[in-house]
Amino acid sequence: MTDVLFTGVLVYGAETISTPTDVLVRGQRIAAIGDGLVAPPGARVINGRGHHLLAPGLVNAHFHSPANHLKGMLPSLPLELFMLYESPADEALRPSPREAYLRTMLGALEMLRTGTTSVQDDAFVMPAPEPDIIDAIMSAYADAGIRATVALDQPELPEADKLPFLAELAGPELAAAIHAPAPMGRTELLGRYDHLFRTWHGAADGRLRGAVSVSAPQRVSPEYFAALAELGERHDVPMFVHMLETKVQRVLATEQPRFAGRSLVRYTADLGLLTERTNVIHAVWVDGADLDLIAEAGATVAHNPVSNLRLGSGIMPFREIRRRGIPIGLGVDEAICNDAVDMWSVVRAAGLVHNVTGLDSDLWPSAAEVLDCLWSGGARAMGQADELGAVEAGRLADLVLIDLHAPAFTPLNDIRGQLVYCESGGSVRLTMVDGRVVAEAGQVSTVDEDALLAEARELFAARQPALREAHAGAERFRPAYEEMVRRAARREVGLNRWAGGRA
Structure with missing residues (x-):
């Protein structure tokens, strides 16, 4: 070197x-x-x-690389509707290793070109994360030269267990689909994590690392959650957990018996699984009690303001989080709900969106605070607070x-x-x-960028018919999901995170 x-x-x-x-x-x-x-x-x-x-190089504290080839494809929709089209577990869309490599590389190229040097990739691989796909994702990051911490974001429970009202709204014609088991069970998923850590954790002179992800508490069993927490503790790596991104997720507290009136944050804390390694992703529909628990645990919040705007999720309570001393990192989330793998747009949105919360202007984020989130908070989210995020000897x-x-x-x-x-x-x-x-x-300068872009254009153009067919198939679920979102929107939960006077 x-x-x-x-x-x-x-x-x-x-x-x-x-x-x-x-x-x-x-x-x-x-x-x-x-x-x-x-x-x-x-x-x-x-x-x-x-x-x-x-x-310091920019830190993308939260990302999903498998949607890199889909940017600009979907209209703005609430998350629960958006996910019908974003990541269908359709066998016709199962990626080849080369496809997984190229779509990962697309994001890496865009990040490196604009100064992002580190990324936390919560990679959902549909329908399931096979070892050759894991290898393709990690190989792309290795070849590009970016620093990457990667987890496998896979649901473990059936769809009906993850969302409120759905079993009632879907009706008998969709019952088999929403109650079907996830594509891969706990034992197999833990085996895939074993492959990720044995093969890639610490590779490229430490530039590549593994992490663990439950996706979200409502999407996994307590047993799988605990097993991943133990794995994360053993390797001292971050755990990615989407929590309270939408009002639908807030409503889960009273609509799923296992939560017994508890928010997803309280539920996670009661399981003993909210720790200093936890990346609480989104944290939009949190209340003061949730934030106290996050602060007490020493966890970090990953803020994705462009994604939250694109999907209408709401505005994260930035000042309440900062007031408690909770570190905040900034993330793209994914190309399909940011439409660029561009941390500068995230930085700008973080500096602007909180100005419409009605707070006194001296409580709006300052430019220095936003940059502290980008660099210090991002380094903290990655578990490398003493290594990244500053230009120091x-x-x-x-x-x-x-x-x-x-x-x-x-x-x-x-x-x-x-x-x-x-x-x-x-x-x-x-x-x-x-x-x-x-x-x-x-x-x-690390790869032949022109050749990779040309190959990606050809490969993903050939994928368009299968994508259109999958999206058409998702339409049969849309009425039930729309009603679920509307029903949750009408529910009183004691707080509001939407601008424009919505209750």
């Missing part, structure tokens, strides 16, 4: 942004920061010319070089404000992961 010396760069810090200085990267890590550093023999020297900002060299002479920063009024509200990725000049330059001048 070639050492790199950045000269004349401004260094982003949480408290201050430096005057032009030098940063030396040796191997995987930042070796030194200071004026007048000398390049080691054979090192590459990159001149920042006094107007390039060296910042000794940390892993995951870095992005941003040109402050670009239109987004001209004239230069406030770097933090312009990073949050103005930047779109077009000012990124270089992306470094683990001390290696992986993208430069708008092009990923």
Whole structure:
């Protein structure tokens, strides 16, 4: 690996942004920061010319790569309806390993090009995560050069057990479908996790890691939840848990006997499975008691503001979460409900959406807070708070070089404000992961990007007929799911997370 010396760069810090200085990267890590550093023999020297900002690589704290090829395909719909079309367990859509590789690569390329260096991929593989598909996903991340923590997001329970009102609304004609077992049971899923960890955890000099995911508490049995928690504790890795993304999920507390009036957060805490490794994903329809439990556990919240807007899920209570000291990371969620694998759009949305909550303006997120979520919160979500998220000597060299002479920063009024509200990725000049330059001048340098994009266009164009057929098949479920969402919307739950006066 070639050492790199950045000269004349401004260094982003949480408290201050430096005057032009030098940063030396040796191997995987930042070796030194200071004026007048000398390049080691054979090192590459990159001149920042006094107007390039060296910042931590962006962290995508929550993502689902299997939908990378579907962006722009679906209209905006509530999550429960959206999922009918997003991820049907249709045998005709079972991916080949090459398809899984290419669709994973599509997201990796877009992230690296715009400065995202780390991703937490909660990969749902329909109909089931076979070892060759797991290998294809991980191989794509290995080849692209991005840092990736990957879990297998698979439901374990039948559809009727995961949603309120559905058994009644679906009627006898859909009963077999909603009560059918999940494509893969607990024992087999744990075997797939064994493959993931044995084969890939710690691969690529530690750049690739495994994680665990229950998808959501209502989608799995307590036994599977506990088994994954034990696996996560054994390897000291994050656990991904979608919680209270929608009002439908809030209503589950009273409509599913196993929850006995408890929110999904309280249910998880009562099982003893809400811990410092938990990534609480979305946390939109949470109340103060839920947030107290999350804070007490030391868990992290993964905020996905663009996805929450696209699906009409609601507005996460940002200030209440920050007030309790709960770390917040930022995530794309997935390409099909963000329509770009672009962390800059997420950053901007996080800086804007909370301004319509009716709070006093001094409680709106500041640009500095949003960037703290992006970098410090993202690193915390990944369980690498001391390794990522800052440009400091000794940390892993995951870095992005941003040109402050670009239109987004001209004239230069406030770097933090312009990073949050103005930047779109077009000012990124270089992306470094683990001390290696992986993208430069708008092009990923680790793979043949043009050839991969051409292959993906051809392969996924051929998939369109099967997708259209699967979507047509999902239509028979739509009336029942629409009524479920409407019924939940009318239910009084003691809080409101929608803008525009909806109750």
